Amino acid sequence: MSDTSNKKIIFSGIQPTGIFTLGNYIGAISNWGRLQDEYSCIYSIVDMHAITVRQDPVKLRAHTLEAYALLLACGIDPEKSVAFIQSHVKTHAELNWVLSCSTQFGELSRMTQFKDKSQKHPDDINAGLFTYPVLMAADILAYNADLVPIGADQKQHLELARNVAQRFNGKYGEFFTVPEPYLPPVGARVMSLQDPVRKMSKSDTNPNAVIFILDEPDVIIRKFRKAVTDSSSEVRYADGKDGINNLMTVYSVVTGRSFGEIEAEFEGRGYGDFKTAVGEAVAEHLKPVRDNFKRLTADKAYLKECYTKGAEAAERISQKTVTKVYRKVGFVDKR
Ligand code: TRP
Numbered sequence: 001m002s003d004t005s006n007k008k009i010i011f012s013g014i015q016p017t018g019i020f021t022l023g024n025y026i027g028a029i030s031n032w033g034r035l036q037d038e039y040s041c042i043y044s045i046v047d048m049h050a051i052t053v054r055q056d057p058v059k060l061r062a063h064t065l066e067a068y069a070l071l072l073a074c075g076i077d078p079e080k081s082v083a084f085i086q087s088h089v090k091t092h093a094e095l096n097w098v099l100s101c102s103t104q105f106g107e108l109s110r111m112t113q114f115k116d117k118s119q120k121h122p123d124d125i126n127a128g129l130f131t132y133p134v135l136m137a138a139d140i141l142a143y144n145a146d147l148v149p150i151g152a153d154q155k156q157h158l159e160l161a162r163n164v165a166q167r168f169n170g171k172y173g174e175f176f177t178v179p180e181p182y183l184p185p186v187g188a189r190v191m192s193l194q195d196p197v198r199k200m201s202k203s204d205t206n207p208n209a210v211i212f213i214l215d216e217p218d219v220i221i222r223k224f225r226k227a228v229t230d231s232s233s234e235v236r237y238a239d240g241k242d243g244i245n246n247l248m249t250v251y252s253v254v255t256g257r258s259f260g261e262i263e264a265e266f267e268g269r270g271y272g273d274f275k276t277a278v279g280e281a282v283a284e285h286l287k288p289v290r291d292n293f294k295r296l297t298a299d300k301a302y303l304k305e306c307y308t309k310g311a312e313a314a315e316r317i318s319q320k321t322v323t324k325v326y327r328k329v330g331f332v333d334k335r
Pocket of ligand 1: 136149
């Protein structure tokens with residue numbers, strides 16, 4: 001990717017906390033791949049964000065490499081996009097500090113994710129958890145990203161990043177691009193297979209509720225066959241049929257068929273047939289991801305080359321920002 005292209009810049013990050021789910025894939029990562037030709041894309045595995053909750057160091061290292069391989073397996077092309085591991089690029093921590101001095105205690109206190117996570121981990125309400133959104137702002141502003149693909153749960157954090165950028169610009173003169181959320185044209189919210197009013201979540205304790213993108217075909221089909229639906233038997237998208245609506249959404253995304261076409265396809269055929277068909281279609285859809293992942297993890301040297309180059313490119317771009325920021329706030333030039 002050239003630094004000088006006039007394509008709009010996209011930045012997004014994902015935490016290395018285990019295999020991505022079908023929800024992560026359909027709602028986020030599969031879109032990241034589609035954006036690569038139209039935009040200058042920068043994607044990061046955000047391991048520094050991950051340690052705001054307690055992590056086993058051995059697992060974090062493994063999960064970070066696995067997440068990086070998954071990113072490539074899902075179609076992020078390291079020749080087209082900058083794909084890197086956050087802790088490899090020191091400018092994020094540097095910019096984080098400067099931006100934290102343009103962030104108010106009060107606005108961080110209003111973050112609902114902080115409130116939720118402090119309730120979940122009452123014995124470890126650390127300062128990093130509190131200032132997490134500032135690091136996220138640094139991730140985005142370091143590249144002067146125009147657009148940030150995010151899920152609904154990150155909207156408040158992005159709003160904070162915008163406020164921080166505007167406040168900095170107000171104090172030191174127009175400098176940062178104020179980022180906009182990017183809402184993908186296609187992309188759906190995938191719900192739990194066991195409790196379809198809740199979002200599909202990596203951390204669900206019921207293994208049947210969530211499809212991991214590396215699940216084997218028989219596992220995927222079994223989980224879909226056990227999906228919770230309602231007591232009728234008509235495959236039709238309708239209010240109150242949360243389970244069926246979710247399965248129809250997934251089937252529609254992976255097959256490209258409309259709801260009308262799906263309803264016609266399963267007319268008079270009951271839920272059993274439909275669930276099996278969804279499972280088979282998803283298993284087939286994820287086959288290239290599984291194959292790519294196997295190939296990539298067998299070639300550690302290639303992966304390392306990719307993340308090393310990614311970090312170099314990310315540093316080249318973001319160092320320019322940090323150098324200018326340091327000058328703006330009044331730090332003395334190093335040379
Ligand atoms: N906080 C995001 C999440 O948990 C991950 C993230 C970190 C991110 N930095 C980012 C997302 C910058 C978008 C842009 O999902």
